[in-house]
Amino acid sequence: MLEIDHLEKNFHGSAALKGVSFRVERGQIYGLLGHNGAGKSTTLGIILGMVAPTQGEVRIDGVSVQQDRARALRKVGAIFEAPSFYEYLSGWQNLKILMSYSGRFDEALAKEVVERVDLTKRIHSKVQTYSHGMRQRLALAQALLPEPEILLLDEPTDGLDPEGIKWFRDFILELRRERGMTVLFNSHLLAEVEQMCDRIAILQGGELVFEGPIKGLEEELQRYHIESDNAEKVSALITPHGGIMEVDELLLPNSIDPAHVLRDIVQSGVMVRSFTPKHRSLEDLYMEIKQQNPSTPRA
Amino acid sequence: MNFLAQLRGELRKLFARPRTYIGYVAFLAMEILILVVYKLDRTQALARKQLQTNGLEFDTYYSSLSITFTIMTLSMFVLGSVFFALVAGDIVAKENEDGNLRLIFARPISRLRLLLVKYAAVCLYTVSFVFFVGISGYLMAVAAVGWDGGLFVMEPKMKVFAAYPEWSEGASRLALGALGIGFSMITISSIAFMFSCFKMKPAAATIITLSILFVDMILQNFPFFRPYEEWFITWRMSAWLFLMETYLPWAKVMESFAFLLGLNATVFVIGWLNFQSRDFKT
Numbered sequence: 001m002l003e004i005d006h007l008e009k010n011f012h013g014s015a016a017l018k019g020v021s022f023r024v025e026r027g028q029i030y031g032l033l034g035h036n037g038a039g040k041s042t043t044l045g046i047i048l049g050m051v052a053p054t055q056g057e058v059r060i061d062g063v064s065v066q067q068d069r070a071r072a073l074r075k076v077g078a079i080f081e082a083p084s085f086y087e088y089l090s091g092w093q094n095l096k097i098l099m100s101y102s103g104r105f106d107e108a109l110a111k112e113v114v115e116r117v118d119l120t121k122r123i124h125s126k127v128q129t130y131s132h133g134m135r136q137r138l139a140l141a142q143a144l145l146p147e148p149e150i151l152l153l154d155e156p157t158d159g160l161d162p163e164g165i166k167w168f169r170d171f172i173l174e175l176r177r178e179r180g181m182t183v184l185f186n187s188h189l190l191a192e193v194e195q196m197c198d199r200i201a202i203l204q205g206g207e208l209v210f211e212g213p214i215k216g217l218e219e220e221l222q223r224y225h226i227e228s229d230n231a232e233k234v235s236a237l238i239t240p241h242g243g244i245m246e247v248d249e250l251l252l253p254n255s256i257d258p259a260h261v262l263r264d265i266v267q268s269g270v271m272v273r274s275f276t277p278k279h280r281s282l283e284d285l286y287m288e289i290k291q292q293n294p295s296t297p298r299a
Numbered sequence: 300m301n302f303l304a305q306l307r308g309e310l311r312k313l314f315a316r317p318r319t320y321i322g323y324v325a326f327l328a329m330e331i332l333i334l335v336v337y338k339l340d341r342t343q344a345l346a347r348k349q350l351q352t353n354g355l356e357f358d359t360y361y362s363s364l365s366i367t368f369t370i371m372t373l374s375m376f377v378l379g380s381v382f383f384a385l386v387a388g389d390i391v392a393k394e395n396e397d398g399n400l401r402l403i404f405a406r407p408i409s410r411l412r413l414l415l416v417k418y419a420a421v422c423l424y425t426v427s428f429v430f431f432v433g434i435s436g437y438l439m440a441v442a443a444v445g446w447d448g449g450l451f452v453m454e455p456k457m458k459v460f461a462a463y464p465e466w467s468e469g470a471s472r473l474a475l476g477a478l479g480i481g482f483s484m485i486t487i488s489s490i491a492f493m494f495s496c497f498k499m500k501p502a503a504a505t506i507i508t509l510s511i512l513f514v515d516m517i518l519q520n521f522p523f524f525r526p527y528e529e530w531f532i533t534w535r536m537s538a539w540l541f542l543m544e545t546y547l548p549w550a551k552v553m554e555s556f557a558f559l560l561g562l563n564a565t566v567f568v569i570g571w572l573n574f575q576s577r578d579f580k581t
Binding site (some may be wrong): 011041045047048050051052069070072074076077078080082083084085086091093096097098100101102104105121127139142143146152206299 | 301305307308309311312313316318397398399401402403404405406407408409518539576578579580
């Protein structure tokens with residue numbers, strides 16, 4: 001559905017993107033992660049044709065954005081962090097104006113979308129009276145009006161309260177369930193991405209440093225947190241199984257049954273106070289990548 | 300995609316903004332002031348003297364049409380240019396500054412098409428504003444001195460002198476003149492529009508446009524620039540006055556309007572090329 005092909009971008013001689021490539025398949029929710037200045041917004045800008053790449057190309061459903069932007073963006077809806085509407089106009093007038101750039105304004109469809117984003121009561125009020133959450137829902141409405149097949153979300157939950165974030169997340173997941181919507185989700189909120197996305201790409205200093213499914217974040221080794229009275233003995237016991245002891249963490253090959261290992265440790269007379277499986281979270285992965293490049297700014 | 304629907308949206312944005320109306324209010328206030336001064340005895344005596352010196356009857360030419368012509372001639376270039384530069388300087392740069400362009404760029408519309416819509420809106424605003432000044436000025440003048448009477452035209456700088464004793468002839472000539480002013484004023488809007496397409500603040504686009512025009516006007520009035528006055532933008536913009544002459548010098552009018560048309564097209568293309576080559580970060 002969305003192909004990012006060897007994107008490079010230089011701003012005044014400094015490289016903002018260095019050969020970034022990834023693909024977003026139809027119906028996928030794809031997270032684009034990275035610290036501030038990693039190149040997420042530049043990538044999004046190139047996808048929308050707002051930024052010209054120094055090299056490379058973006059294709060949406062096979063159509064090149066760089067060669068035929070108008071045709072490529074026909075199936076796209078986008079939301080930005082802190083969307084800027086015409087404050088002195090009503091939400092409805094904003095929708096009408098923005099839709100005039102996409103095609104015909106279908107009033108019945110607009111009413112349906114407005115109702116869905118729960119803005120019916122306030123849609124004829126001026127946008128300057130809207131809260132941040134309402135603006136974000138209006139942004140969602142304008143993005144959905146052209147009936148897109150792909151949604152590009154640039155930090156959409158920034159500044160929303162926890163209730164607003166949950167509403168937004170549920171809404172996007174529902175869209176995917178109902179319409180098979182493809183979503184590219186640009187964020188630095190790791191927990192948010194982990195809950196929503198099927199696959200992620202991590203950008204760092206303009207380079208793609210990780211690309212893969214969220215479910216594949218687990219390593220080849222199983223991790224367990226262990227509290228015992230004799231860490232040295234535990235280490236000696238697991239080494240023949242191919243395991244490694246790292247302070248209070250036990251790393252075991254996936255082929256080993258942890259129950260057997262635990263039984264051996266207990267039978268050897270070691271007092272085990274806790275033995276808890278530890279999943280590698282997106283945050284763990286992100287921090288590992290950061291540790292490999294300590295110069296990376298904080299997310 | 301419907302160009303007219305996009306234009307309607309652009310005009311809605313333009314006319315929903317309070318600052319668009321600053322010009323309207325300023326002109327209404329100025330028209331009221333001009334009319335008050337026109338009603339003063341000393342002003343009437345001066346007008347009477349000027350008309351009678353030229354062999355014309357005061358009762359025929361001290362009229363709503365003549366007052367309207369004076370309002371438009373005196374006020375449009377100096378005061379009108381400020382508002383045209385303000386509105387046209389805002390139309391692209393302000394949307395970029397406010398972040399509205401991001402939402403538009405997420406739509407399948409080309410940058411050229413977007414600029415054409417905005418430029419059309421600016422041109423319509425300019426021409427409609429000129430007609431607003433003309434019509435409101437005339438209505439106020441009618442309230443002050445009555446509707447009838449002819450039209451007296453005298454503009455020494457462009458060497459234009461004409462008198463139309465019949466109301467209908469004077470009114471139609473004034474309407475033609477308003478069209479000419481509208482076309483001339485589009486040049487100010489076009490220059491401001493070009494700067495608005497550049498990477499600069501809206502206020503900077505307005506100030507640079509006005510600076511160019513005022514420098515052009517000042518240089519044009521330097522005695523040693525006189526032989527070259529036809530090369531100045533503001534002189535060409537004053538060519539609408541030829542439309543008021545008794546025998547219409549179409550060749551002179553068309554020469555200047557073609558100059559302005561070429562200039563407008565050139566600055567639009569420069570603005571577009573700059574806008575097209577710019578990166579807009581999300």
